Amino acid sequence: MKITHDDDALGKFHSRLAVAGGFVLLCFVLLVLRFAWLQIIQYGYYQTRAEDNRISLVPIAPSRGLIVDRNNLQLANNYSAYTLEITPAQIDHLERTIDDLATVIDIQPKDRKRFKKLLEESKNFESLPIRSRLTDEEVAKFVAQRYRFPGVDLKARLFRHYPKEAFASSTLGYIGRITDRDLDKIEAIGQEANYRGTDHFGKTGLEQHYEFELHGTTGFEQVEVDAGGRAVRTLARTAPVPGNNLTLTLDAELQSIAEQAFGDRKGALVAIEPSTGGVLALVSMPNYDPNLFVDGIDTQSWKVLNESPDKPMVNRALNGVYPPGSTFKPFMALAALASGKRTPHQAIFDPGFYIFGNHTFRDDKKGGHGMVDMYKSIVESCDTYYYVLANDLGIDNIARFMAEFGFGNFTGIDIQGESKGVLPSTDWKKKRFKSPAQKKWYAGETISISIGQGYNAYTPIQLAQAVATLANNGTMFRPHLVKFITDSRTGVRKLVEPQPLKKIDLNPEHIEVIKQAMIGVNKEGTGARAFAGAEYVSAGKTGTSQVFSLKGAEYKHHSIKQELRDHALFIAFAPANAPKIALAVVVENGGFGAQAAAPIARQIFDYYLLGKRPKAPAAVDEAAVERDDE
C-alpha cells in the first residue's frame, strides 16, 4: 500500500516536472522569437538607431533661481566662469598630472586638498574641478598647452554666488556638490533625469528648502560624437529653463543692521511682521561666508568653521534653545488673567523673597519691590509676583496656555530642521526621565518655570512668533521667509499666502493690560534707557537666562568667565498701537537683557520705522539696570 502511494507520488512529481520543463521550453522559445524579431527582422531599424546613438544627448544644467530680498536686492545669484576639470578615470598618474598643471596654472595647496576630498566622495567616471574661476589669461595659457593634458578639460560653468558674502548665512544656506543622500531625495520624487548635468544641491537654509523650485529644468543638446565619445558638433538644442526666483519677506538692510548690531557677540535675532508672519530679519551670529561651500569647501576652512567654539554653523535662530527668562512674564501674566486667577489690580507685597517649603526663592531686588500689581510686575520685572502666581496656576495650566502661543513646538518656518525646544509639563517630565523620583513633578519646579527659568527652553523663532502673536492680538501666522516665487518662464508670481494659523481665544481687555505693561517697560521700566527719546511708542520685555547656577551666591558680571555669563534677551514690538514689527533678540553670554539685547532692538526699530541708520554697533549699556531677575 505504502509503495503504491509512493509510486503514485513519484509519478505525480514526474508529471509536474514535465509540465515545468514544458513551461521552461515555452518561455525560452518566446525569448528566441524576441531575439529573432529584434536581431533579424528589425535589425535594420536598430542598426540605424545605434548609429544615431553616435548622436548623444548632453544635458545642459539650468541656471539656478535667484534669491532677492523684499526690495529686489540680490542675495544669491549666478555667474559664469571657466573651471579646469580632471576626469580621474582617464588619467594614470593623477599626482604627476596635477604637478604638471601647476606649472601652467596657479594651483594652491588648498585646491589640491579640496580636489582630494571630492575624489574620495565621487564616482570614478565624473570629472572633478581642480581650479575654478580661471582668469582669461589662465584660460589662454591652458588652451595653448592643452595637448599635454589628456583627461583635463576646460568647462564653462555657472557658479552660485552670494554677493553679500558673510550675510544671513544660516538663512540663505548654501549649495554643495550632490552626495548619495541628495541623490536619494532626487530619486524619491522622480527627478533623476532632470538632475543629469547638475552638480550641486541645496544643503541648508532656503537653498535646501526651495531646492526643487530653484533648480529649474535641464535642457538637452544633441551632439554628434566620434567613436571615442568626444563631441564633434551640435545638431539640436532644447534650452534649459532657469529655476524660479524667490522673493523674500526679508529686508536685507534691516538684516545687515541687525547683524552689525551684534558686533562680535554671539546670538540670534528674529524680526517678524505681525500682520503676515513674514520674517523681516533672521539673524544667527556669528556668520560665515556661504561662498566657501559652492565649489566644495577645503578641509582647512571646514575645520575652522566646524570646530570653532563659537559654532557659526549652528543656526541659533532655529536651533539655539534658551530659557526665556523674564520675557516669559508677559505671557504668564496673560495666563493669569485668562484663567481668572488674577485681576490687573490685585497686588501682592514683595519683601524680596518667597518661601516655599524649606526653600527660599529670592527676588533680584534686595528688600523687594513693595506692593506689586500686574503692571508693576512686568515693568519692574518683579519675580516674587510670579513665584506666588506659579502654583495658583499649576504647571499643566501654564503648559496648556503657552502651547497656544507656539512655545515648545515647530513654527513651520520654511527652513528645515528647526528645534522643538522644551515646554515643561508633568507629562513631559514623565516621558523625559527614567527613575520614578525624577519623573515626579515638584511644585518648587513650577516656581522656576514661572520666571522663565528651569526646564523652559525655546528657540528665538518661537519667542518671536509668540510676541508677534501677542502684538497681533492673538492671531497667529506661520513665520515664513519667502514672500512669493516667480516662475522663470511665465513671470507668474506664486504668493506664499499669509493665512492665519489660528486665532487664540483671548479677551481683548486682557491683551490690552499686557500691552500697556510692556509699553511701560520701555517707558519707565527695565527697557527705558535703551528706548530713551524714541519717536515712537514701543512695547518690550527684558529677560536674562541663566547659563550657570549661582547656588545662592551673588552674580557679579565681570568675575564670571564669558561662556558662563547669562544670556541677554529682549522681546518687543512697535509701534505699540499698530505693530509693524515684532522681534526677539538673544545675546549669548551678554549679561542682562536691558544692557545687551534691548539696545539692538532699538537700532532695528529706529531703522525700520524711521529709516535711521546706527552710527556704531549697539553698545553694551553697562549702567542699564541691576540684574532684573534671578
Add this chain to the structure above:
Amino acid sequence: MRQAFPLVVRAWWQRLISPLDLPLLGICGLLLLVAVGVMGSASPERIGAQLTNMALALVIMRVVAGLSPQRLASMAVLVYLVGIGLLIGVALFGDISKGARRWLNLGFMRSQPSEIMKISMPLLLAWFFHQRTTRLRLVDFFIAALLLLVPVGLIMRQPDLGTALLVLAAGFYVIFFAGLSWKILGGMALIALATAPVAWSFLHDYQRNRILTLLDPEKDPLGKGFHIIQSTIAIGSGGIFGKGWREGTQSQLEFIPEHHTDFIFAVFAEEFGFVGNVALLTLYGILIGRGFVIAAQATSLFGRLLAGSITMIFFTYAFVNIGMVSGFLPVVGVPLPLVSYGGTSLVTLFIGIGMLMSIHKGRMLVQK
C-alpha cells in the same frame, strides 16, 4: 616511496571533487567563462574583483555539496527563522539606500537579508512537505502558503518588488511540485487576475512607472524609458552574428546603463548577436535540464522538491533578466545568473548549485 607523494595528492583531489557533479560543474564553468569574457568588454577593471567573488562562491558551493541532504533538511528551520529575524531587523533598523530599506548593518558587515530568503524559502518548504510525506492535506498547503507569504510581505515592504517576486516564485515552485491540485492552481490564477487592479493601487510610484514605461518606453526617453530603449537598441543592432567582442558601440560608449550588472545581457547580445544569444540560452537550458534530471532521480521527497525548485529559480532568474533587458518584462532588479557582476547573487546561486550536488550525491549513497 616515489609514488607516495602523487598518491597523496590524488587521494586528496579525489576527496575534493567526490561530492561534485561534474556535468553541472562543467556548465557552470562555461557560464563563468562567458561572465569573464563579457566583463572584459563591459567593465575590465572589475574582472579581478569578480574572479575573487567566483572563487569564494565555488568554495562555498563545495562546502554545501559536501553536506548530506539530511543535514540540509535539519538546517531548514533555523535558516528560515534567522532570515525572518533579519528581515524584521531590516524593517526596524535597516539602512536606507536609494529610497528603499534593504540593508542591515550588523556592525561587522552590511547584509541584504532578503537574499538569504531566496534559498531558505524552498529549503524550508521542501522540509515542511517532507515531514508530511504520508498524507498531504489541503491544510498543509495553507500552512505552506502562510510560511511563504510572511517573508514575501516583509520584503515587499522594503520595498523590493523584484526580490519579493523571486522569493514568492521560489516558494510557489515547491508547492507546485508538492502536487497542489490543478483546480486550486487555476483558481489562484483567476484570483490573481481579479486582484491585479487592487495590487496596482498598492504599488509605489516608481514601480508603476516601470510597468508603464514597459508599455511605452518612448514616452520618457531621458528618464525611466532610457534603460529599456538603449538596451533594445543594443540587442537589435547586434544582428545575427554580433558586432564582435569589445566592438559594441552601445556598450563601449556607455549608452547601456548598469552594463556590468543587471543589463550585462545587452552587452553580450550586442557583441555576439542572435547566434550568441541562442548559444547562451542553450547553456542555461542544459543547466536546467541537468537540474531536472537530479530532481527526477532524487530518492526523497525533500530532495525532489528542493532540486526541482532550485532549478526553476535558475530558470526564473535567466528568463526575467533576459526578458527585462530585451524589453518585454518590467524592469526589476534581477541579475543574469552566474554572469552579472556582484558577489551576493553569485554566492546565493552557487549555494543552490551546491544543494543540487548534495541531493545528487545523496541518491548515490542510497543506491549503494
